[in-house]
Amino acid sequence: MTEHNTQPDYVLQVQDLSVVFDTIDGRTEAVRDVSFDLERGKTLALVGESGSGKSVSSFAVLRLIQRPGKITKGRILFKESKDAEPLDLAALSEKDPRLFNVRGGKISMIFQEPMTALSPVHTIGNQLCEAILLHVTKDKKKAEELAVEMMNKVGIPEPRARLKQYPFEFSGGMRQRVVIAMALVCQPAIVIADEPTTALDVTVQAQILGLINDLKSEMNTSVLFITHDLGVVAQVADNVVVMKTGRIVERAPVRELYHEPYHPYTRRLIAAVPHVGYEKRRRQLLEKIGLPDGAPEGYGFTEPAGQHGLTPHYHKFGNKRELLLWPVQQGVMV
C-alpha cells in the first residue's frame, strides 16, 4: 500500500463492444461500439431509456446474451484484483470454466423485479445457500452460517428463522434485500444492479440505495448501476455513461454531468426527473443549446439523415469527459 499509483485501477474495461440481434426483420444493432471503464470500488451508472442498450451491455459483460443475439465485436476486460492478469470475457468460449467462475461468483447481478428473481418454490435459505455452495464452500453448515451473516448485513431481522421462509412471506423491500444478499454473498468484485429499485416505493427505494452504498464501501465492491432515473444516479454514481439507441452519447463524472450536461438527450433525461422545487432548473435544461466550448468545428449532435456509413466521433473534454458528435453535412445547420 506504500506505492502510490496514479494509473487508475479498472476492474472492468469494455472496449468497442457491439451486440446484434438477427431477426426475420433483419439485423438490429442493440449495442454499437460501446466503451466504458469501471474503477475499482466505484459506481458507474449506465443510463438511458428502454431500448437504449444499457441492459444488453450489462448482460454482455456476463455473457448472458442469448440467441439470436450475439457479441460481434469488442473486448470485455475483467481484472479480479489490482495485479491480476486481465481476462477477456468476450473471448471465452461458452463452456469455459472460467466463465462459470465469474458468473455469480466474481461478477453478480441484482435484478429489477424481486419477485421474479426469486424462486417461489424454494426457501430463501435454500436459494442463498445455492450460490454459496456453488462458489464459496461445499460445507452446508458453513454455508448456512454465511447466509445468516449476510442476511444480517442487509438488515433482515431474525435471519435464522427467515431462512426457512418462502419469498411470498417477504415484502417487496425485504425481497430486494434478499436478492442483494444473494448477489453479495460470494464477495464479488463487481455487482451489476439492473434497475434494482424501480419496482419499489420511494421510502423503500431510499433504504435500498443507502444499503447498496454502505455495502459497496464495506466490501469494496464495484457497482455497475443500470437505471433510467437520473435522480437515483445523482445519489449513487461516481461516473455516468448516457446511452441512446445503442450508442454512448455522453460520458462524464457525475458532478460535471449534472452541473453542465452537454448532450441535448442528457439534458432531457435530467429534466425528466420531476423533483419537487425543480421547475426553474428544468426550464433551463430544456432550452436549446449549442455545442459546448472546445468542441471541434464541423460537428453536431444529430446523425445526418440519409447518410449511412458515417462514423461518429467521440470528442474528449479533459480526460474523463466525452461526447458523441456527428460530422455535419456541407451547408446544413444543426
Add this chain to the structure above:
Amino acid sequence: MSEKERLLKVRGLCKYFPLDNKRHGKVFKAVDDVSFDVHRGQTLGIVGESGSGKTTCARTILRALAPTAGIAEFTNKGRTVELSTLPERKLKPLRREMQMIFQDPFASLNPRMTVGEIVAEPLLIHRIGSRSERQDKVVQMLERVGLEANHRNRYPHAFSGGQRQRIGIARALILRPSLVVADEAVSALDVSVRAIVLDLLKELQAEMGLTYLFVSHDLSVVRQVCDYIVVMRKARIVEMGETEKVYNDPQHPYTKALLSAIPLPDPDSRMNPIDIDSLDESELDPIAYSFAD
C-alpha cells in the same frame, strides 16, 4: 373550493376483508373511514406506499368492490346517485360515466382481440351505435390518442408499452365518461414515454372536461398532474390538500417522510430520508378533517 361543482362525494368509506377464520370476526381494514370530495374537471391524486389501500379505495368508489360502510355520491348529468348502495342493475348504465385506465399495459389488453375490437368493446357492451358508427368512433378515438386508423387491425403484441397505454386510454375514453380512474397508469412506462402519456392525459382532460382520480405511488408524477392530493397510510387518509401546498409545506410526519425519500437530481446534495419506522405510532395519527356536509 366550494364554488366548483362537486362530482364525487366520499364520506366514511370503509372496505374490510374478512381474515381466514370468519367465526372470530377478524377483519383486515384495507380502507378505513375515508372521506374527500372530487370536483369536476379536477385531478385528484391518491398517493401512498404499496399496501396503503389507495387502489382498493378507488375500486370501492367505483363499486368494483362492495364497500363495507360509508357513502360515495356521484353527481353527474343533473342527478346525484349514491353508488355504494345501488343495485347492480342500476349500476351498469352508470359505468358509462366512470371508466378506468389500468397499470399494466401488457396484462390489461386481451392478446387475442385486435386493437379495433378492444377499443370498440365498451360501445358494444353499452349497445351504442351501429357497426359502422362504432368503427368511425374507434378510428376517431385512436387518432385522438396518437395512433393510426390502420392500427385497429393489429393485435396488442405489435405495440410498445407506451402505445399500449394509448390503446387503454382510447378504450376508457370512447364512452365519453365524466370520471376516469387512472390506477398507476404510467408506472410501467419509461420516463420519456411517461412524460408524453401524461401530457396526452392532460390534453384530453381539457378537451373532454374529464375528472381524474389518479392513483399512484410515484410522488413526482402526482405532483405533475394533480390539483389536489390525498395521502394514504395504512388504510386511512393522513393528510390532504392542494398539491402545491402539501408538497411545499407538508403537515403530517408521514407526508414529510415520503417527500424526503425522493432522490434529488443533484450529486452535491445527498438525500436524507426520514425513517418512518423510527417515528412513534402515536405521532402518526391522521390529521382530522371536517366536512360541511
